[in-house]
Amino acid sequence: MRISVVGCGYLGAVHAACMAKLGHDVIGIDVDERKVQALAAAAAPFFEPGLEELLREVQATGRLSFTSDISAASTSDVHFVCVGTPQKKGENAADMKYVDEAVNALLPYLREGAVVVGKSTVPVGTAARLSVLVERQEPAAHLMWNPEFLREGHAVSDTLSPDRFVYGVENGSEEHAAVRVLDEVYALPLEAGTPRLVTDLPTAELVKTAANSFLATKISFINAMAELCDAAGADVTVLADAIGLDDRIGRKFLNAGIGFGGGCLPKDIRAFMARAGELGADQALTFLREVDAINMRRRTRVVELTRELCGGSLLGQRITVLGAAFKPESDDVRDSPALSIAAQLQLQGAVVTVTDPEALQNAARRFPELHYEESTELALQRADALLLLTEWQEYRELDPYEAANIVSATRILDGRNILDATKWRAAGWTYRGLGRP
Numbered sequence: 387m388r389i390s391v392v393g394c395g396y397l398g399a400v401h402a403a404c405m406a407k408l409g410h411d412v413i414g415i416d417v418d419e420r421k422v423q424a425l426a427a428a429a430a431p432f433f434e435p436g437l438e439e440l441l442r443e444v445q446a447t448g449r450l451s452f453t454s455d456i457s458a459a460s461t462s463d464v465h466f467v468c469v470g471t472p473q474k475k476g477e478n479a480a481d482m483k484y485v486d487e488a489v490n491a492l493l494p495y496l497r498e499g500a501v502v503v504g505k506s507t508v509p510v511g512t513a514a515r516l517s518v519l520v521e522r523q524e525p526a527a528h529l530m531w532n533p534e535f536l537r538e539g540h541a542v543s544d545t546l547s548p549d550r551f552v553y554g555v556e557n558g559s560e561e562h563a564a565v566r567v568l569d570e571v572y573a574l575p576l577e578a579g580t581p582r583l584v585t586d587l588p589t590a591e592l593v594k595t596a597a598n599s600f601l602a603t604k605i606s607f608i609n610a611m612a613e614l615c616d617a618a619g620a621d622v623t624v625l626a627d628a629i630g631l632d633d634r635i636g637r638k639f640l641n642a643g644i645g646f647g648g649g650c651l652p653k654d655i656r657a658f659m660a661r662a663g664e665l666g667a668d669q670a671l672t673f674l675r676e677v678d679a680i681n682m683r684r685r686t687r688v689v690e691l692t693r694e695l696c697g698g699s700l701l702g703q704r705i706t707v708l709g710a711a712f713k714p715e716s717d718d719v720r721d722s723p724a725l726s727i728a729a730q731l732q733l734q735g736a737v738v739t740v741t742d743p744e745a746l747q748n749a750a751r752r753f754p755e756l757h758y759e760e761s762t763e764l765a766l767q768r769a770d771a772l773l774l775l776t777e778w779q780e781y782r783e784l785d786p787y788e789a790a791n792i793v794s795a796t797r798i799l800d801g802r803n804i805l806d807a808t809k810w811r812a813a814g815w816t817y818r819g820l821g822r823p
């Protein structure tokens with residue numbers, strides 16, 4: 387099929403490459419000329435395992451190209467809208483400017499029977515509003531909503547073999563013409579058995595925000611348990627293992643630590659609350675305010691624990707922060723808890739050095755006042771305390787004996803509860819976890 391992908395950020399660049407991998411002819415369109423040029427040269431503008439290899443592979447087939455000219459969409463049958471919906475400045479609501487612009491820009495180029503497929507995470511009601519614009523077009527076109535559930539760091543495999551497809555169409559009917567079109571796009575993963583649910587438009591939009599809210603709630607739940615474990619002298623990691631064995635609960639997403647960040651969960655739960663308010667259903671989501679508050683409290687807690695670890699004062703203490711990305715296998719620092727903690731510590735008088743295998747450039751752009759060091763070994767030198775804040779494999783594998791010979795003082799705060807506390811203590815370290823005795 388001939389496919390256009392509008393917006394080549396995280397979602398769009400991966401989606402475009404994966405659609406070409408599935409055998410389609412794909413044109414990726416973005417207003418950012420630099421991004422277009424990078425992608426056209428098979429260079430991913432962000433770190434995502436496997437993406438550059440995939441870009442090279444599919445570009446060699448001639449099935450994938452990139453442009454900043456929206457009129458290139460005129461030969462496509464299917465148009466995926468993959469632009470961002472960031473949080474508005476000073477408000478909880480999502481900024482719909484890019485989605486609205488993308489759909490409006492596509493309108494003059496829609497062919498008879500074309501399908502506009504929204505993938506961006508949007509406030510419920512957006513699809514119905516946009517479908518009016520698309521459906522009243524001459525020649526007739528359709529709009530559907532097909533939310534994306536990919537995780538950064540696993541974006542390629544999540545796109546090629548997702549857990550499920552959700553197709554939102556206007557009447558929620560399997561017989562809708564757009565359903566057949568999207569079935570053709572996803573023919574390979576559908577044949578491989580990926581479940582697909584056809585819903586009405588608002589349900590499809592809500593599935594996405596509900597899923598992210600559930601994940602955020604799970605993380606904040608276990609972080610709340612970590613607060614209790616701290617107060618009671620219990621161990622949240624064992625607690626998570628024990629409750630996780632109940633398969634109604636499950637162990638995944640029960641890792642207590644410094645909390646969730648990134649470009650999705652924090653802004654999505656806030657936008658969800660804002661939208662519920664507009665719909666007069668704000669009470670239904672007041673619990674998300676608490677989820678957000680528990681999450682933000684983690685950052686303050688880590689700053690306080692670091693102060694304790696340093697003997698009561700942060701002034702002049704050399705703190706090394708291991709990890710800047712919001713999670714491993716990503717160079718994304720949007721709302722990264724690690725970086726926000728690093729910045730807080732510096733504000734409170736510590737001398738902070740941040741290291742990360744992939745995210746330093748992005749981190750330096752966001753917080754130029756922090757000191758960055760590429761080499762882990764150099765970052766460790768003369769440290770008065772180490773803070774492990776993003777659980778990259780390299781940091782999981784740190785040798786406590788070797789590290790002890792490099793630092794000034796053997797103190798470590800394990801913000802992700804992934805180190806073996808017994809081993810680190812045996813090597814002479816003062817070890818602190820979060821919610822661990």
Ligand code: UGA
Nearest residue numbers: 534535536537538605639640641645646647648650712713
């Ligand atoms: C999240 C969802 O997991 C995806 O399903 C969704 O498609 C995506 O948002 C999106 O809306 O685009 P992502 O932001 O890539 O994906 O990251 P996650 O793997 O969900 O991690 C989010 C944050 O939670 C990270 O900061 C991570 O460190 C933290 N986390 C995760 C925990 O603190 N504890 C856990 O047990 C799991």
